[in-house]
Amino acid sequence: MSPARFIIRWDDISPYQNYDQFHRLVALFRKYQIPAVLGVIPDNQDASIKFGKVDDSAFIAELKDLEKLGWEIAMHGYRHLKRTEDGGLLALNQASEFAGRPFQDQLFDMTDGKKILARYGFDPVTFIPPWHSFDEATIAALSQAGFRALSDGWSLYPRSINGLMQLPVIFWSVPHRMRLLSWLDGVYTICLHPQSTSTADLAALDRFFRDENPTVVTAASLLPEMARLVRPTLKRRLLDRLCAKYYRRRG
Numbered sequence: 001m002s003p004a005r006f007i008i009r010w011d012d013i014s015p016y017q018n019y020d021q022f023h024r025l026v027a028l029f030r031k032y033q034i035p036a037v038l039g040v041i042p043d044n045q046d047a048s049i050k051f052g053k054v055d056d057s058a059f060i061a062e063l064k065d066l067e068k069l070g071w072e073i074a075m076h077g078y079r080h081l082k083r084t085e086d087g088g089l090l091a092l093n094q095a096s097e098f099a100g101r102p103f104q105d106q107l108f109d110m111t112d113g114k115k116i117l118a119r120y121g122f123d124p125v126t127f128i129p130p131w132h133s134f135d136e137a138t139i140a141a142l143s144q145a146g147f148r149a150l151s152d153g154w155s156l157y158p159r160s161i162n163g164l165m166q167l168p169v170i171f172w173s174v175p176h177r178m179r180l181l182s183w184l185d186g187v188y189t190i191c192l193h194p195q196s197t198s199t200a201d202l203a204a205l206d207r208f209f210r211d212e213n214p215t216v217v218t219a220a221s222l223l224p225e226m227a228r229l230v231r232p233t234l235k236r237r238l239l240d241r242l243c244a245k246y247y248r249r250r251g
């Protein structure tokens with residue numbers, strides 16, 4: 001039985017983030033040499049997640065250092081603005097920056113976001129939609145904008161969606177039942193928001209890293225094995241169907 005693999009994704013990363021909280025998480029992950037996928041907002045205009053501002057150059061330098069350690073820089077929306085009340089395909093939140101908007105508008109924002117991150121020296125291949133909201137047009141625009149992975153979804157296993165590797169997100173804190181997860185043989189994304197990660201959450205993560213020694217990978221690192229990961233075997237189809245009705249999420 002191969003060990004379960006995890007992706008640990010942090011949302012709402014920008015030069016305006018809560019740095020104390022960000023650095024507490026960075027220190028913990030570095031202590032165990034565990035990489036995270038950082039969901040960077042190219043042009044953060046969401047006042048609810050602006051806690052101050054550091055120099056862009058300091059922000060970029062820190063991300064570059066983490067990238068050298070094997071962390072992944074992903075793109076989390078464009079401006080993190082609620083443009084519609086469309087829950088999209090997952091219908092989890094009544095808010096979206098993308099779902100419900102015309103394809104060309106979505107593509108423009110994605111392309112501009114990529115350009116901003118390119119100026120920072122990053123070339124993100126993974127997209128993280130704000131509020132877990134995306135629609136068919138988002139998926140088509142992501143392919144055209146050059147993204148290769150979508151971090152979101154309800155399934156138990158990765159899927160291929162319009163050529164993108166779709167990596168489902170089903171954990172919001174440290175997982176339990178590691179033996180079961182190993183048997184299921186999927187890739188499990190844990191979604192964290194640094195600004196709301198409590199001291200208790202950090203302690204739970206510390207225990208998880210220390211006691212379980214989890215195998216943590218990035219989305220980008222899985223692309224070479226996408227064909228195998230998304231293959232809909234009988235076991236995966238049955239388990240996905242069985243589990244779908246039990247999924248309950250919070251955003």
Ligand SMILES: [Zn+2]
Nearest residue numbers: 011012130131
């Ligand atoms: Zn967000």
